Amino acid sequence: MEDKEKTLREIWKDVRRKHLFPELPHPIWDEQEERVALDIKDKRISISESFVQELSQFMDPVQAISGLLDHAVSHYLHCPWDLSTHLRLYREAKKVLKDKQMAQKATGYFMDVVADTMCISQKESHLPEVYRHIRRGIMDEALHALYQKIWGVDLGVKGYEEVARKLSRLPYLDRKKWTETIKKFAKIVQSLLEVEEKFGGLNRPNPMGEHSLQQYSSEEINEGLKQFAKEVETPGEFKEIVEDLQEELLEAMEPNERGMGLGPGRSLDADVLYYMKLAENYSLPVRKMPLEKSGALYPYQHVPWEVGMPFRDIDPWTSFGKIMPGITQMWQRREGEMFGREEATPDCIVLIDSSGSMTNPRQSLSYAVLGAACACDAYLRNDAQVAVYNFSDAKAGGSQILPFTRHRMAIYKTLCHYFGGGTKLLIEDIESLQTRNNPDIFLITDMQITNLETLIQYFNEKNNRVTAVHIGDNEHVRTFRKSMALRKNVAIFSVEKKEDIPKIVLGRIKEYFHSATRF
């Protein structure tokens, strides 16, 4: 046992040095896994003991372990690199293959080709030797035929010339072209994957290990989803990919909850997650607590005492017991600084219009929901609470009220709800959310509200700071603007381009937060 650990430690030392010391934890032996060589969970590589034993019949076990570690490290260093790249590659493969399992397989194989080729092009590796002795399925045969061609080695594969020839034309080493390359890759291997599917080969794991999302930490998953939300063109695209990989994502984000009985019932609301992650891309920096003058003087530094200067600041300890100009030292005092009084960020009531004239956030990107989501995100980050009033035809029951909370999922879920009916809000609903601390009000609508006069009157009576964002320009907007012209606590934004909403909203809220720190 000790020998085994020692051997792994020694090999890992060399592999790490070869790859310029990647920040990966020490690998471990996996005594149970028999079918695949490697597994990576939360960055830790596990090597299958039985797999190495099997390989050691044909090659030096030290070289086998070294080759396997090269493969794993190369995945970490080159491809997929991060979750957003992984999701992007999967999305492109799915576009071509239109099947979840086949797309996952194609993505995995593509990442293997890239990572291994990167490794072979930059380092001396025993990886080709490992591939020469590995047990192969149809896809493995084809890929090893490709390796023979693009690495210039003999792996003992016969056949698959056409597939290998077509695959060898792709620029695997050019990261910028990966999204295009994987599409071509998927197209070429599609027929092989279909054959694999027919004979149940898709259920057999990749001998070098599957590319589970559990290799990412929960922070990496959050960051990856944030990035991916920014890259996709529609919420539907995000939803499709996230729903496909939902189980794996949940398992990676909250690995222990399955055991708590949350497994099968858990689900991600991909639409809500999309706006949540997208809003995080526009997050405001939280301003640090300001410093202010304390009024008290404290000894700051020594300066030579001169005639005419006060005696009380003389420091006898550094003056050699003498009172002589130029030799005697005195303390120079300065006013101290301390943390100032913290002014709390007010809570916010978000009024969001989800009537039929607004975009359905689940069908296409709703800038209204995104704007509201950004505002919520900003308030929550500043330790405030948010209440949501989502309205359409409120009188006919078309409204949702979420009382003040810091529960992100609940907030975004309420923001994303779409009624699609008429537009009438109830002032008593808004009033029910008011508190003694005068929360801010954030309204986002196209202003085509049937009882707009009532709302104007309400704002005129209240002292809350109001940010009103409207989409488009119409008669109602003009009425609202005219009526609110004299109110200093109401800021109105006209949005020409929908894309501007997050910027404008954040810009203004930023002012609020910054002005809140002035004394």
Add this chain to the structure above:
Amino acid sequence: MRNPFKEFGCLSVEKKELPLERIVRAREEVMGQMIHGYLKLVEEEVKDLVWLVEHSRVVKAYSAAVKSIRDLQYDVDDIEEFCGELDSSNKIPYMISGPAGIYVSALINHAKEDRIVLRLRDYQRTFHFLGYRLPEGKTLILQGDVGDFVGAGLSGGRLVVEGSVGNWCGAGMMKGEIQITENSGQNTGEWMRGGEIHVEGRIRSVGKTLFGGRIFQRGKLVMPQDLELDI
């Protein structure tokens, strides 16, 4: 003082060149030349971004295409990739289907391989004029639906369409064979002088003027009808 980079000293930073890099470089070079040739053809032939199908223009465009690919070393994979580029790439600012089809046909007719398969069902765009002047000894298999003037001026080659064709299929063909597994559009075989067209599905209409050749539908001769009586 200890050098913090000492351990890196023994590491080789030499990068090997893999065969992959040579293959990709050569491929990119060929693709660049193909795209350049096509854009030059479009520039010359389609001055106003409108291209009308006239016999003289088709002949002229084909001659220009042949001239531009004369010294090009390529294979069937390059042709397939070029079709992919025409379909979706942003390297080609405008894809005008007539000249594009003629250019692809010129590439096919002058390729080293005698049997060429193009998987067109993966593409969004419709390709016209494919199989134009396909010479004797060449077999072109098109998988998926294709546009108009497919197999026009066929010159002895064998064209198989695994799908449907548009209008004017085999227009002015001289010899050779066209097989269509599904339907064909209007004016099928117009002005054909020789050869055969076999359609497994429906023929919307047969050309009004045929100088020769035969058209079959589901194995039954439909044109010329009087010939059937003679047989």
